[in-house]
Amino acid sequence: MPDTLEVLRNADGLPTEDLRTSRDPAAPPLYGRVALVTGSTRGIGFGIAEALAAAGCRVVLNGRGEEGRQAEDRFARGQARYVAADLREPRAAHALLAACQVEFGAVDILVNNAGIQHVAPVEAFPDDRWEEIIALNLTAAFRAARSALPGMRRRGFGRIINIASVHGLVASEGKSAYVAAKHGLVGLTKAIALETANDGITCNAICPGWVRTDLVEAQVERIAATGGLTMEDAAAELLRAKQPMRRFSTPEGIGSLVVFLCGEAAATVTGAALTMDGGWVSV
Incomplete structure:
Protein backbone atom coordinates (compact mmCIF):
# COMPACT_ATOMS: atom_id res chain seq x y z
CA MET A 1 0.00 0.00 0.00
CA PRO A 2 1.23 3.55 -0.66
CA ASP A 3 3.02 5.46 2.04
CA THR A 4 1.23 8.58 3.25
CA LEU A 5 4.03 10.75 1.90
CA GLU A 6 2.79 9.75 -1.54
CA VAL A 7 -0.51 11.51 -0.97
CA LEU A 8 -3.21 9.71 -2.91
CA ARG A 9 -5.32 11.33 -5.58
CA ASN A 10 -8.83 10.30 -4.56
CA ALA A 11 -12.10 10.36 -6.44
CA ASP A 12 -12.53 14.08 -5.79
CA GLY A 13 -9.26 14.96 -7.51
CA LEU A 14 -7.16 15.97 -4.51
CA PRO A 15 -3.61 16.81 -5.59
CA THR A 16 -0.84 14.23 -5.50
CA GLU A 17 1.81 16.42 -3.86
CA ASP A 18 2.55 15.94 -0.18
CA LEU A 19 0.16 18.44 1.35
CA ARG A 20 2.00 18.34 4.67
CA THR A 21 5.05 20.08 3.24
CA SER A 22 3.06 23.29 2.75
CA ARG A 23 4.93 26.36 3.99
CA ASP A 24 1.95 28.67 3.56
CA PRO A 25 1.58 30.46 6.90
CA ALA A 26 -2.10 30.92 6.17
CA ALA A 27 -2.68 27.17 5.91
CA PRO A 28 -4.61 25.52 8.77
CA PRO A 29 -2.29 24.08 11.45
CA LEU A 30 -2.86 20.43 10.52
CA TYR A 31 -3.17 20.95 6.77
CA GLY A 32 -2.94 17.70 4.86
CA ARG A 33 -2.76 15.38 7.87
CA VAL A 34 -4.89 12.25 7.82
CA ALA A 35 -6.93 11.58 10.95
CA LEU A 36 -8.97 8.53 11.91
CA VAL A 37 -11.56 9.05 14.63
CA THR A 38 -13.33 5.91 15.80
CA GLY A 39 -16.93 6.14 16.93
CA SER A 40 -17.31 9.47 15.16
CA THR A 41 -20.76 9.58 13.60
CA ARG A 42 -22.18 11.61 16.51
CA GLY A 43 -21.44 13.02 19.94
CA ILE A 44 -17.88 13.48 21.15
CA GLY A 45 -16.35 11.66 18.19
CA PHE A 46 -18.16 13.81 15.64
CA GLY A 47 -17.12 16.98 17.49
CA ILE A 48 -13.51 15.82 17.37
CA ALA A 49 -13.77 15.02 13.66
CA GLU A 50 -15.21 18.46 12.95
CA ALA A 51 -12.41 20.18 14.87
CA LEU A 52 -9.72 18.19 13.05
CA ALA A 53 -11.30 18.94 9.68
CA ALA A 54 -11.42 22.66 10.52
CA ALA A 55 -7.69 22.43 11.36
CA GLY A 56 -6.96 21.07 7.88
CA CYS A 57 -7.13 17.30 8.31
CA ARG A 58 -8.74 14.85 5.99
CA VAL A 59 -10.84 12.72 8.30
CA VAL A 60 -11.94 9.10 8.29
CA LEU A 61 -15.20 8.68 10.19
CA ASN A 62 -16.09 5.37 11.73
CA GLY A 63 -19.14 3.73 13.23
CA ARG A 64 -21.55 0.83 12.86
CA GLY A 65 -24.91 2.41 12.06
CA GLU A 66 -26.60 3.95 9.04
CA GLU A 67 -25.88 7.46 10.30
CA GLY A 68 -22.30 7.30 8.99
CA ARG A 69 -23.14 8.51 5.49
CA GLN A 70 -25.17 11.37 6.91
CA ALA A 71 -22.20 12.37 9.06
CA GLU A 72 -19.89 12.30 6.04
CA ASP A 73 -22.24 14.62 4.13
CA ARG A 74 -21.80 17.32 6.79
CA PHE A 75 -18.17 17.86 5.74
CA ALA A 76 -16.78 19.64 2.71
CA ARG A 77 -16.60 17.52 -0.41
CA GLY A 78 -13.57 15.23 -0.32
CA GLN A 79 -12.57 16.08 3.25
CA ALA A 80 -14.17 13.13 5.05
CA ARG A 81 -14.93 9.51 4.37
CA TYR A 82 -17.05 7.11 6.38
CA VAL A 83 -15.76 3.57 6.88
CA ALA A 84 -18.03 1.16 8.73
CA ALA A 85 -16.28 -1.24 11.11
CA ASP A 86 -17.42 -3.13 14.18
CA LEU A 87 -14.35 -2.70 16.35
CA ARG A 88 -15.49 -5.38 18.76
CA GLU A 89 -14.32 -7.87 16.13
CA PRO A 90 -10.65 -8.98 16.42
CA ARG A 91 -9.63 -8.09 12.84
CA ALA A 92 -11.73 -4.96 12.43
CA ALA A 93 -9.20 -2.40 13.65
CA HIS A 94 -6.49 -3.61 11.28
CA ALA A 95 -8.98 -3.65 8.37
CA LEU A 96 -10.06 -0.11 9.24
CA LEU A 97 -6.47 1.17 9.20
CA ALA A 98 -5.92 -0.57 5.87
CA ALA A 99 -9.04 1.12 4.47
CA CYS A 100 -7.68 4.49 5.60
CA GLN A 101 -4.48 3.82 3.67
CA VAL A 102 -6.42 3.08 0.51
CA GLU A 103 -8.62 6.16 0.90
CA PHE A 104 -6.23 8.89 2.02
CA GLY A 105 -2.88 7.33 2.88
CA ALA A 106 -1.59 6.03 6.20
CA VAL A 107 -2.90 7.57 9.39
CA ASP A 108 -1.05 10.50 11.01
CA ILE A 109 -3.56 11.01 13.82
CA LEU A 110 -5.49 8.24 15.54
CA VAL A 111 -8.26 9.16 17.97
CA ASN A 112 -9.63 6.14 19.82
CA ASN A 113 -13.08 7.33 20.82
CA ALA A 114 -15.43 4.38 20.24
CA GLY A 115 -17.02 3.10 23.40
CA ILE A 116 -20.15 1.74 25.04
CA GLN A 117 -21.55 1.62 28.56
CA HIS A 118 -23.66 -0.69 30.72
CA VAL A 119 -24.68 -0.08 34.31
CA ALA A 120 -25.21 -2.93 36.80
CA PRO A 121 -23.77 -4.03 40.15
CA VAL A 122 -20.79 -6.36 39.94
CA GLU A 123 -22.69 -9.46 41.09
CA ALA A 124 -25.34 -8.90 38.43
CA PHE A 125 -23.04 -7.77 35.61
CA PRO A 126 -23.56 -10.02 32.56
CA ASP A 127 -20.47 -11.73 31.12
CA ASP A 128 -21.35 -10.74 27.56
CA ARG A 129 -21.68 -7.05 28.43
CA TRP A 130 -18.38 -7.10 30.35
CA GLU A 131 -16.60 -8.66 27.38
CA GLU A 132 -18.22 -6.29 24.90
CA ILE A 133 -17.24 -3.19 26.88
CA ILE A 134 -13.64 -4.34 27.34
CA ALA A 135 -13.43 -5.31 23.65
CA LEU A 136 -14.62 -1.96 22.30
CA ASN A 137 -13.41 0.50 24.94
CA LEU A 138 -9.94 -0.98 25.50
CA THR A 139 -8.90 -3.82 23.21
CA ALA A 140 -9.98 -2.02 20.02
CA ALA A 141 -7.83 0.97 20.99
CA PHE A 142 -4.83 -1.32 21.49
CA ARG A 143 -5.37 -2.98 18.12
CA ALA A 144 -5.83 0.32 16.28
CA ALA A 145 -2.66 1.76 17.83
CA ARG A 146 -0.74 -1.42 17.02
CA SER A 147 -1.77 -1.11 13.36
CA ALA A 148 -1.06 2.63 13.14
CA LEU A 149 2.33 2.73 14.86
CA PRO A 150 4.56 1.15 12.17
CA GLY A 151 3.63 3.83 9.62
CA MET A 152 3.95 6.60 12.20
CA ARG A 153 7.45 5.39 13.09
CA ARG A 154 8.49 5.29 9.42
CA ARG A 155 7.38 8.87 8.87
CA GLY A 156 8.67 10.17 12.20
CA PHE A 157 5.31 11.66 13.12
CA GLY A 158 2.21 10.43 14.88
CA ARG A 159 -0.44 11.47 17.35
CA ILE A 160 -2.49 8.91 19.26
CA ILE A 161 -5.22 10.31 21.47
CA ASN A 162 -7.34 8.00 23.58
CA ILE A 163 -10.68 9.35 24.73
CA ALA A 164 -10.81 7.84 28.18
CA SER A 165 -13.07 9.37 30.81
CA VAL A 166 -12.94 10.73 34.30
CA HIS A 167 -13.69 7.06 35.02
CA GLY A 168 -10.17 6.30 33.87
CA LEU A 169 -9.05 8.04 37.08
CA VAL A 170 -11.88 7.48 39.57
CA ALA A 171 -14.77 5.04 39.89
CA SER A 172 -18.54 5.16 40.15
CA GLU A 173 -20.93 2.50 41.37
CA GLY A 174 -22.46 0.20 38.80
CA LYS A 175 -19.85 0.86 36.13
CA SER A 176 -17.25 -1.82 36.85
CA ALA A 177 -16.55 -2.77 33.23
CA TYR A 178 -16.44 0.81 31.99
CA VAL A 179 -14.18 1.89 34.87
CA ALA A 180 -11.87 -1.09 34.32
CA ALA A 181 -11.67 -0.40 30.58
CA LYS A 182 -11.02 3.32 30.98
CA HIS A 183 -8.38 2.78 33.69
CA GLY A 184 -6.77 0.30 31.31
CA LEU A 185 -6.92 2.84 28.49
CA VAL A 186 -5.04 5.39 30.61
CA GLY A 187 -2.41 2.72 31.36
CA LEU A 188 -2.15 1.82 27.68
CA THR A 189 -1.64 5.51 26.90
CA LYS A 190 1.34 5.69 29.26
CA ALA A 191 2.90 2.50 27.89
CA ILE A 192 2.65 3.69 24.27
CA ALA A 193 4.06 7.09 25.26
CA LEU A 194 7.14 5.44 26.78
CA GLU A 195 7.71 3.21 23.76
CA THR A 196 7.45 6.09 21.27
CA ALA A 197 9.05 8.92 23.25
CA ASN A 198 11.84 9.54 20.72
CA ASP A 199 10.04 8.64 17.51
CA GLY A 200 8.16 11.88 16.84
CA ILE A 201 5.01 10.24 18.22
CA THR A 202 2.95 11.30 21.22
CA CYS A 203 0.19 9.42 22.99
CA ASN A 204 -2.19 11.08 25.41
CA ALA A 205 -5.56 10.46 27.00
CA ILE A 206 -8.40 12.92 27.47
CA CYS A 207 -10.63 12.27 30.47
CA PRO A 208 -13.95 14.14 30.17
CA GLY A 209 -16.57 14.41 32.87
CA TRP A 210 -20.16 15.16 31.89
CA SER A 249 -18.06 20.02 28.71
CA THR A 250 -18.79 20.02 24.98
CA PRO A 251 -17.72 17.87 22.03
CA GLU A 252 -16.37 21.07 20.47
CA GLY A 253 -14.21 21.78 23.51
CA ILE A 254 -12.81 18.26 23.49
CA GLY A 255 -12.16 18.64 19.76
CA SER A 256 -10.17 21.81 20.40
CA LEU A 257 -8.03 19.98 22.95
CA VAL A 258 -7.41 17.20 20.44
CA VAL A 259 -6.27 19.74 17.83
CA PHE A 260 -3.85 21.28 20.34
CA LEU A 261 -2.39 17.87 21.19
CA CYS A 262 -1.82 17.21 17.49
CA GLY A 263 0.11 20.43 16.93
CA GLU A 264 3.73 21.37 17.33
CA ALA A 265 3.08 23.27 20.58
CA ALA A 266 2.23 19.93 22.22
CA ALA A 267 5.19 18.01 20.80
CA THR A 268 6.50 17.20 24.30
CA VAL A 269 3.10 16.45 25.84
CA THR A 270 2.94 12.66 26.03
CA GLY A 271 1.75 10.04 28.45
CA ALA A 272 -0.68 12.53 30.00
CA ALA A 273 -4.22 11.94 31.21
CA LEU A 274 -5.77 15.37 30.70
CA THR A 275 -9.03 16.02 32.53
CA MET A 276 -11.90 18.12 31.21
CA ASP A 277 -14.21 17.35 34.09
CA GLY A 278 -15.32 20.50 35.88
CA GLY A 279 -13.19 19.60 38.88
CA TRP A 280 -14.64 16.08 39.33
CA VAL A 281 -11.36 14.44 40.31
CA SER A 282 -10.42 17.36 42.56
CA VAL A 283 -13.06 16.46 45.16
Missing part, protein backbone atom coordinates in the same frame (compact mmCIF):
# COMPACT_ATOMS: atom_id res chain seq x y z
CA VAL A 211 -20.48 16.05 28.21
CA ARG A 212 -23.82 17.24 26.83
CA THR A 213 -24.30 14.55 24.19
CA ASP A 214 -27.52 12.84 23.13
CA LEU A 215 -26.87 10.05 25.64
CA VAL A 216 -26.45 12.50 28.53
CA GLU A 217 -29.45 14.48 27.32
CA ALA A 218 -31.50 11.29 27.71
CA GLN A 219 -30.30 10.99 31.33
CA VAL A 220 -31.32 14.59 31.99
CA GLU A 221 -34.76 13.89 30.53
CA ARG A 222 -35.19 10.85 32.83
CA ILE A 223 -34.22 12.90 35.88
CA ALA A 224 -36.65 15.63 34.85
CA ALA A 225 -39.49 13.15 34.31
CA THR A 226 -38.86 11.25 37.54
CA GLY A 227 -38.48 14.30 39.73
CA GLY A 228 -40.99 16.57 38.04
CA LEU A 229 -38.17 19.02 37.29
CA THR A 230 -37.45 21.38 34.46
CA MET A 231 -34.70 20.30 32.10
CA GLU A 232 -32.48 23.06 33.49
CA ASP A 233 -32.98 21.89 37.09
CA ALA A 234 -32.50 18.25 36.08
CA ALA A 235 -29.23 19.08 34.36
CA ALA A 236 -28.04 20.95 37.45
CA GLU A 237 -28.91 17.93 39.62
CA LEU A 238 -26.93 15.61 37.35
CA LEU A 239 -23.89 17.87 37.49
CA ARG A 240 -24.16 18.48 41.22
CA ALA A 241 -23.78 14.78 42.00
CA LYS A 242 -20.17 14.67 40.73
CA GLN A 243 -18.85 17.99 39.45
CA PRO A 244 -18.03 21.09 41.48
CA MET A 245 -18.46 23.14 38.28
CA ARG A 246 -22.09 23.33 37.20
CA ARG A 247 -21.24 23.27 33.54
CA PHE A 248 -21.08 20.56 30.90
